[in-house]
Amino acid sequence: MSVELKRRRTGLAYNEKLTKHFSLWNPDFTEIPKRIEKPYERCQQYQLLERCEPVQSRNATQEEMELLHSKNHIKILKSSTTMTEEELKELSQKSDYIYFHNDSYGSACLALGTSIQLVDDIIEQKVRNGFAIIRPPGHHASRDQFNGYCYFNNAAVAAQNALIKHHMKRILIVDWDVHHGQGTQRFFYDDPRVLYFSIHRYEHGHEWPNLRESDYDYIGRGEGQGYNINVPLNVCGCTNSDYLFIFFNILLPIAYQFDPELIIVSAGFDCALGCPEGEMEVTPACFAHFINLLSPLAGGKLALLLEGGYNLDSLSESVALSVKALLGDVCPVINPTGKPKDSVIESVLNVIKVLRLKWSCLQYQPLLNPGQSSIKTLLPSVSNLNSIFQSPNEENYPLIQECFDTSPDAEEKFGENIARLNTIIQTMKLRKIKYKLAIACNDSQGGRPKHEDIYDKLKENDFWDPCYMFLGGNSCERELTNIVDRVFKDEAQSAITLVSKSGEDEESSITDINSISIFTIIKYCKQQYDTNRILIVDWTDGSSCCKNKERFYDKESILYISLNWSKDVNQGASCSCKTVEKNGFNINIHWKTGDIENGDLIAAFYQLVLPIAYEFSPDLVIISASFNQVNKKEVEYSPSAPCYGHVLQLLRGLADGRLIMAIECDSNSEIISECVVSFSVIQTVR
Ligand code: X5A
Ligand code: ZN
Numbered sequence: 089m090s091v092e093l094k095r096r097r098t099g100l101a102y103n104e105k106l107t108k109h110f111s112l113w114n115p116d117f118t119e120i121p122k123r124i125e126k127p128y129e130r131c132q133q134y135q136l137l138e139r140c141e142p143v144q145s146r147n148a149t150q151e152e153m154e155l156l157h158s159k160n161h162i163k164i165l166k167s168s169t170t171m172t173e174e175e176l177k178e179l180s181q182k183s184d185y186i187y188f189h190n191d192s193y194g195s196a197c198l199a200l201g202t203s204i205q206l207v208d209d210i211i212e213q214k215v216r217n218g219f220a221i222i223r224p225p226g227h228h229a230s231r232d233q234f235n236g237y238c239y240f241n242n243a244a245v246a247a248q249n250a251l252i253k254h255h256m257k258r259i260l261i262v263d264w265d266v267h268h269g270q271g272t273q274r275f276f277y278d279d280p281r282v283l284y285f286s287i288h289r290y291e292h293g294h295e296w297p298n299l300r301e302s303d304y305d306y307i308g309r310g311e312g313q314g315y316n317i318n319v320p321l322n323v324c325g326c327t328n329s330d331y332l333f334i335f336f337n338i339l340l341p342i343a344y345q346f347d348p349e350l351i352i353v354s355a356g357f358d359c360a361l362g363c364p365e366g367e368m369e370v371t372p373a374c375f376a377h378f379i380n381l382l383s384p385l386a387g388g389k390l391a392l393l394l395e396g397g398y399n400l401d402s403l404s405e406s407v408a409l410s411v412k413a414l415l416g417d418v419c420p421v422i423n424p425t426g427k428p429k430d431s432v433i434e435s436v437l438n439v440i441k442v443l444r445l446k447w448s449c450l451q452y453q454p455l456l457n458p459g460q461s462s463i464k465t466l467l468p469s470v471s472n473l474n475s476i477f478q479s480p481n482e483e484n485y486p487l488i489q490e491c492f493d494t495s496p497d498a499e500e501k502f503g504e505n506i507a508r509l510n511t512i513i514q515t516m517k518l519r520k521i522k523y524k525l526a527i528a529c530n531d532s533q534g535g536r537p538k539h540e541d542i543y544d545k546l547k548e549n550d551f552w553d554p555c556y557m558f559l560g561g562n563s564c565e566r567e568l569t570n571i572v573d574r575v576f577k578d579e580a581q582s583a584i585t586l587v588s589k590s591g592e593d594e595e596s597s598i599t600d601i602n603s604i605s606i607f608t609i610i611k612y613c614k615q616q617y618d619t620n621r622i623l624i625v626d627w628t629d630g631s632s633c634c635k636n637k638e639r640f641y642d643k644e645s646i647l648y649i650s651l652n653w654s655k656d657v658n659q660g661a662s663c664s665c666k667t668v669e670k671n672g673f674n675i676n677i678h679w680k681t682g683d684i685e686n687g688d689l690i691a692a693f694y695q696l697v698l699p700i701a702y703e704f705s706p707d708l709v710i711i712s713a714s715f716n717q718v719n720k721k722e723v724e725y726s727p728s729a730p731c732y733g734h735v736l737q738l739l740r741g742l743a744d745g746r747l748i749m750a751i752e753c754d755s756n757s758e759i760i761s762e763c764v765v766s767f768s769v770i771q772t773v774r
Contacts, residue, residue, distance in 0.1 A: 095550045098414045099209055099218030101202045102128050103145035106223055108191035118398040118491040119237040124221050126400045127407035134408050141215050148201035155248045161232050165193045181484050183234040196224055196239035203242035204249050207391045211254050217390040217414045225395040227269030227354045242393050243354045244275045247282055260348035265356020265395040266366035268302035278312040283346050290320030304438045314446030323431045324367040328374040333428040337436050340694040341449035348386045357397030357406040362509040364492040365398045372405035373420035376413035380741040384734040402509050418519050418581050418745025424705035519578055519744050523556035526580035528571050545761035556580050569612045575746050576617045582747035602628050602712045605750050623706035626650040628714040647704045649675045686731040693735050706743045714752035715759045729759045733766020
């Protein structure tokens with residue numbers, strides 16, 4: 089598990105010339121120039137342009153186009169540059185949902201070159217991550233087919249270029265456009281170097297592009313088997329809860345096991361609330377969460393390429409919030425998640441069923457033998473396997489194709505969604521914060537690791553600017569209340585305090601100083617800031633769960649999750665804390681010292697901590713941490729410091745980023761520093 093220890097900016101690509109291509113004869117065609125103008129404008133309104141590094145937009149070279157497209161395909165597109173309107177109309181009817189315009193080639197070429205440039209800049213570490221606001225989109229285009237508003241496959245060619253030119257070995261393509269990127273799937277179907285992951289509206293084949301190959305059982309072929317993952321959505325109206333459920337149960341486990349060197353997102357926002365083509369209900373803020381969850385992977389090398397998205401308001405808001413997330417801004421709060429739809433659970437179980445042999449991270453559920461029990465309801469059966477790609481058999485398509493459902497039912501639902509979207513956009517509260525991380529500093533107290541060690545490490549890596557160091561005050565309590573103030577007064581997104589063991593306290597019968605600190609923080613938050621729900625994640629060692637149980641047990645406003653080490657796992661089992669108690673507001677996971685690796689810690693997060701935390705939806709997250717297990721000679725395995733950086737980053741999606749970490753002082757300051765610099769929120773430049 090690695091992290092990129094250098095601060096870099098977020099790249100943003102845009103070029104007005106990309107607006108030249110449009111449908112000459114169908115004013116209702118949804119793929120229009122405003123689709124990039126409006127999101128760019130929204131980024132401007134959020135003052136994101138000045139914070140991003142402009143990425144050079146450029147035309148793709150012939151050689152680049154030929155990486156994945158046939159010479160003939162390129163020739164046809166090029167020839168449309170000089171066609172008459174009649175000729176354009178005729179050519180358009182040869183492809184499904186495609187129009188040609190004299191500027192189609194120019195725009196497609198520029199969109200492709202710009203995508204390649206952004207991905208190149210990320211790989212060459214000129215920028216950390218980035219967004220290309222481009223059109224026409226790409227993921228439906230295959231070697232020889234124009235399809236579904238797409239001409240060249242921007243994401244696929246950029247990935248192929250990364251394989252060839254940069255010798256990348258593992259690239260993850262996440263395609264959250266509401267349509268299946270069959271073009272991308274086909275290019276890498278046999279290739280284990282590119283893992284294609286798509287979530288798309290399928291409706292058992294009734295949604296465009298109506299392909300058998302978009303179902304969950306198309307998992308790749310030969311060497312590439314297991315490296316193509318389709319999550320078909322068989323109902324409309326899928327929400328944040330459904331999408332996050334898919335992230336937690338399939339995408340994140342596999343992404344962590346695959347360990348990509350680069351992530352390309354086919355970022356379509358037609359799954360967003362209010363898009364008439366998708367009829368899904370992902371809210372704009374949720375895309376920031378998707379990005380936050382992916383951002384610790386691949387050393388932060390994350391390239392978003394715009395695909396679909398046909399409601400200009402939800403598209404613009406979603407793009408702007410995505411760019412903010414790439415910049416390391418906190419994720420806007422989303423509603424507490426709930427139970428995913430039965431149909432989505434079924435799809436997820438189907439995906440797990442066909443992939444669990446390949447991906448051991450999916451093997452956390454026991455599999456019963458057929459006939460043994462209700463196995464059929466647990467894992468739905470594979471429908472007829474069909475390994476042949478089905479291509480459209482039409483020869484000609486009507487000149488004017490309807491882009492979306494205009495039935496009265498769809499219209500009504502659409503109206504409701506628009507109303508909800510408008511409320512969301514108008515009432516969105518965005519935390520504007522000067523510093524990313526506050527670090528309390530009060531060296532007058534004895535027994536604490538030297539803050540200087542941490543500052544040095546931060547400075548060494550050029551991470552000092554986004555941090556904010558302050559004098560905590562002359563008592564332990566003062567320091568804690570002070571740090572709460574920094575976070576709630578929006579001076580810093582998150583904060584770290586080093587907790588002294590020698591601090592004198594009234595409740596001296598309790599040796600666990602960290603829980604006393606947490607108690608102080610909680611009391612002050614309730615008193616001063618009226619916090620309703622607090623999540624505590626405790627990974628200090630020893631069985632502090634028993635002590636904390638008494639403190640937090642009865643309070644439903646406090647969700648306490650401990651991931652505690654015990655020297656002897658039996659001690660854990662016999663300690664008075666059962667695994668889950670008091671309506672689930674107290675969750676204890678006992679781990680045996682030396683038995684846990686990075687993968688285990690991460691798995692505990694996506695399987696347990698994150699889903700529960702997103703449902704609980706806290707106003708504040710407190711992390712009680714010690715790093716005594718890391719790099720200890722007697723301990724055979726333990727999560728690494730960067731791994732703790734990852735889980736911190738995952739938690740940062742909660743509570744508007746209000747994260748307070750209290751670190752036990754007897755931890756090695758070297759390791760504390762390493763964890764802090766691994767916290768990727770500080771790794772992008774503001
Ligand atoms: C890129 C994209 C959608 C085509 C839909 C045709 N294409 N009904 O979203
Ligand atoms: Zn789409």
